[in-house]
Amino acid sequence: MSLADLPLRSDRLRHFRRLRDLIGADVLTGIGAAILFLVVMAALLANWLAPYPSDAGSATHPEQSLLKPGASHWMGTDQVGRDVLSRVLYGARTSLFIVVCVLVIAAVVGVLLGVTAGYAGGIVRDVIMRVTDIFLAFPALLLSLALALVLQASLRTAIIAIAVTWWPWYARLTASIASSIRTRGYIEAARCLGVSPLKVMLRHVLPNSLTPVLVQLSLDAGGVILTAASLSYLGLGAQEPTSEWGLMVEQGQSLFTTDWWVVTFPGLAILLAAFGFNVLGEGLRSALDPRRGAQ
Amino acid sequence: MRRIIAISSAVIMAVAVAGCGGGKLRSQPKTSGTGNNKTFVYSYSLDVVTDWDPATSYSNEIIAMENIYESLTKYDPQTKKVSPRLATSWHAADAGKTWTFTLRTGVKFHSGRTLDAAAAKDAIDRTIKLKGGPAYIWDSVSSIQAPAADTLVFHLKYAAPLDLIASSDYAAYIYDTKAAGTTDLKTWLSKGHDAGSGPYTVGSWNKGQETEVRLTAFKDYWGGWKSNQFQAVEFRVTPQVTTAWQLLQRQQVSFVFRLTPQLFAQAQQNKSLHTSYASSFENLLAFFNTASGPMADLRVRKAVQSAIDVKGLIAALKGSGVAASGVIPEGLIGYHDGLTLQQNLPTARSLLAAAGYGPGHKPLTLSLTYAQGDTDQQLFVTLLTSALSQLGVKLNAKPEQWNAQWDQGKSTDPSKHQDIFVMYWYPDYADPYSWFANLFHSANPPYFNMSYLADKSVDNSIDAMPALTATDHAQAEAAYGGLQTEIIQNQAAVAPLFVQNYQRAYLASINGYVANPAYPDVVFVHDLTTGS
Structure with missing residues (x-):
């Protein structure tokens, strides 16, 4: 363990304790966490929770089209007779998959470029x-x-398209943090000890840039869910x-005034998931805000 | 504060995504009332105008053109016979090879010129000469004479029902060939001018705009005007049916040409609206690319055909269509029972395997284009995508505006062609020849032949049909049956899906609307009156 790791680990523990306290103390953050827990559970357990798992894939039952919500189909059926509840549950899996893929791609690309820019400075940064x-x-x-x-419309295309628009924010954020870290004493010390710039970046600058x-x-995450839903709505995802x-939502839109359940339940799922991510994100921001700790 | 903003944003954006299906509604004055100079507003889901030339026009613009131009006769859906229009009477001689039409007198073109037999002859001669659109309807004509101002005589190469042909929804328009003066007529027309004699003339044309076309009353129309008739017609492009429905409820449009079964049921309960439910000659067809791409392989085409669940589609359509039995709808010569496609996934799977596709073989991705905003087509696409997915075939389905879909389909570059093209077809007159001459006769470059079929034997059979229909009804019935077997079963060039039942709604203040299957989607606005 290096000396530089010590404050970092104690910081993390303090942050997570603060987050745990916040979830317990702040009703809104608690609700957000609960919603996200449900969304994650729905995604993980869709195979077991969905009453008609095959309806989430290629099965169709046109003779059962547009059945109202009832005992057999809690959220009704769509135009081709598929169980809406099953598709909403599996939809959680699709949405979380998109969120994870987009954010991993955007964060890896953005953080690496940002740290490089912030640490190197000069023309590289420019x-x-x-x-x-x-x-x-x-x-x-x-x-x-665009x-x-x-590209050909598909889930993969949507992920790439969103990730391409998301990474610059991480690059900019990390670059500003890295440029302030590079002048700190422990970085100077590492340099003086002959540690290579790459190692300094990866071992010292990068870990200390990750909290924000x-x-x-x-x-x-909430924004990614909304953007992915928008692209799919427009037929491009x-x-x-x-x-x-x-x-x-796109497929049920023409039925909104007559067979409301086809569009309402997936619409609510989008709303709840985006809401959950947003309030939890706000809570996390509060928990990890150093100014809050100083109060 | 930031938290509130974030939460609000999430709620607003999610609600926007969930609820934006209806599209935007602009505040516009109510239609058809006395306060709006009696404008009839037609809500249509596709681009309206692709071609302004009455000689070559062959697409959506029919809904405007039939109010601008007139033909010699008009098909009457109630008597199932033709009735007078620009011709007041007609008779055949020489065993159906000579036809004499007596023209209405006192008719003027919008240009001010008098419509007489010479003008009518010039118009039809030009249409035949240009050979565009459905000019084939005049193929039986060898010469036209105008012996008197009100007498038009046709001499035919073979017997043909020229009174019916003259009622065609395309290419039968009588127009002023001299309307453009010294300018080239086609160029002049393409700018949104017209040369018709009908009750309305083009007021404005804004390509790509929501209100694409506005027609205004032609004051010198031979049919005259009453105070309770519409003085203007607007065609408003509304791709989403829900938007059209909301506009109709707000009386911002007068007529919605196609509703979903669910909205139609609502319209029937709405006392401020009238509804119209009618069978049609219009069917939905899926054309398979026989010339290039993976579907050039007959086994792949047959596999896709076997994957189509027509029975399921009809169940999901809930009354807006009946299963197609072959290409020809019931009520026309050549209709045959027992040609409805039956889904058979095991057969489809084995056909694909034989062609080298499916699980354990090459992956197969097919492209399909269909009309944006058409919920019935979307339903078919959803069912087909699911069925093909079970066979390991990926379907890239793309909803498009008609112009974009058609441009891609008729591109001279085969690599740009889709594998499956979905569109509606209706006959040019109450006869099945139109389906075969346009859709399955070889055409280079392609026009409406979206299966790109080029088979000389099929071409010869199609070419023989008009004369055969005129001379031997029974043999024509059999020949159409043989053609359908060849095209659908042997060549698998097309999948006939369903025949439309028109479900329409319009303002209750409008009287006189009659759905006419020979002129699909057309509202003859001069026939309407408004009660308020």
């Missing part, structure tokens, strides 16, 4: 930041739409027969 600025100049949804149009990134990730909430 080049990376200008590229970042170019990406930031486009509205995220517009850029996602990319999704160029974690907060940003939790805040961004997930495709049939994938169970995806945005796609389900």
Whole structure:
């Protein structure tokens, strides 16, 4: 264990204790955590929870189309007779898969570029930041739409399109943190001891830049769910027969005034998941805010 | 504070995603009332105009063109015979090879020129010469004479029902070939001018705009005007049926040409609306690319055909369609029972395996294009995607506006062609020849032949049909049966899906609407009156 690790670990423990206390003390954060717990459970246990698992895939039962919510189908059936509850549960899996993929890609690319820019400074920083600025100049949804149009519409395309618009925020965030860390004493000390720049970046600068990134990730998750749902709604994301909430909303939109359940339940799922991520992200931000700890 | 903003954003965005299906509704004045100069607003889901030339027009613009131009005769859905339009009477001689039409007098074109037999002859001659769109309807004509101002004589190469042909929804328009003066007529027309004699003339055309076309009353129309008739017609492009439905409820449109069964049921309960339910000659067809891509392999086409669940589709349509038995709808010569496709997934699987696709073989991805906003087509696509997914085939289905879908389909570059093209078809006149001449006769470059079928034997059979229909009804019935067997079963070039039942709604203040299957989607607005 290096000396630099000591404050970091104690900081993390303090942060997580603070988060645990916050979830217990703050009703809204608690609700957000509970919702997310349910969404994660739905995604993990969809195989067991879904009453008609095959309906989440390629099965159709046209003769049972548009059945109202009832004992056999708690959330009714869609136009081709598929159980809406089963598709909503599997939709949670699709949404979380998108969130994880997008945020991992965006965070890895963004953090690596940001740390490099912040630590190296000079022309390296200028080049990376200008590229970042170019990406930031486009509205995220517009850029996602353009990319999704160029590539073949699919779940993978949606993930790539969203990730491409998301990484610059992480690059910018990490670059500003890394540029402040690079002047600190322990970095100078490591340099003087002859540690290579790459090692300094990976062992010292990167770990100390991650806390704000974690907060940003939790805040961004809700946005990713909404963007992915929007792309699927526009026919540029997930495709049939994938169970995806945005796609389900799109397919049921013409039935909203007559067969409300087809569009309402996936719409509510989007709302709840985005809401859960947002309030939990806010809670996490409060818990990990150093200014709060000093109070 | 930030938390509140974040929560609000999440709620607003999620609700927006969940509820934006209806599209935006702009506040516009109510239609058809006395306060709006009696404008009839037609809500249509697709682009309206693809071609303004009455000689070559062959697409959605029919809904406007039939109010701008007139033909010699008109099909009457109640008597199932043709009735007078620009011609007041007609008779055949020489065993159906000479037809004489007496024209209505006192008819003026919008240009101010008098419509006489010479003008009518010029219009039909030009249409035949341009050979665009469905000009084939005049194939039986060898010459046209105008011996008197009100007399038009057709000499035919073979006997044909020219009174019925003259009622065609396309290519039978009589127009002023001199309307453009010294300018090229086609160029002049393409700018949104018209040369018709009908009750309305083009007021404005805004391609790509929501209100794409506005027609205004032609004051010198031979049919005259009453105070309770519509003085203008607007065609408003509303891709989403839910948006159209909301606009109708707010009386911001007068007529919605197609509703879902669920919305139609609601309309029937709404006292401020009238509804119209009618069978049609319009069917939905899925064309398989026989010329390029993976579907050039007959086994793949037959596999996809076997994957289609027509029975399930009809169940899910809930009354808005009946199963197609072959290409020809019931009520027309050549209709045959027993040609409805039956789903058979094991057969489909073995056909795909034989072609080298499916589990354990090469992956197969097919592309499909269909009309954006058409819920019935979307239903078919959802069922087909699911069925093909069970066979390990991925279907990339793309909803498109008609112009984009058609442009891709008729591209001269085969690599741009889709594997499956979904569209509706209806006959040019009450006869099945239109399906075969347009959809399955070889055409280079492709026009409506979206299966890209090029088979000389099929071409010869199709070419023989008009004369055969006119001379030997029984043999024509059999020949159409043989053609359908060849195209659907042997060549698997197409999958006939269902025949539409029109479910429409319009404002209760409107009187006089009659659905006419020979002119699908057309509202003859001059026939309507408004009571308020």
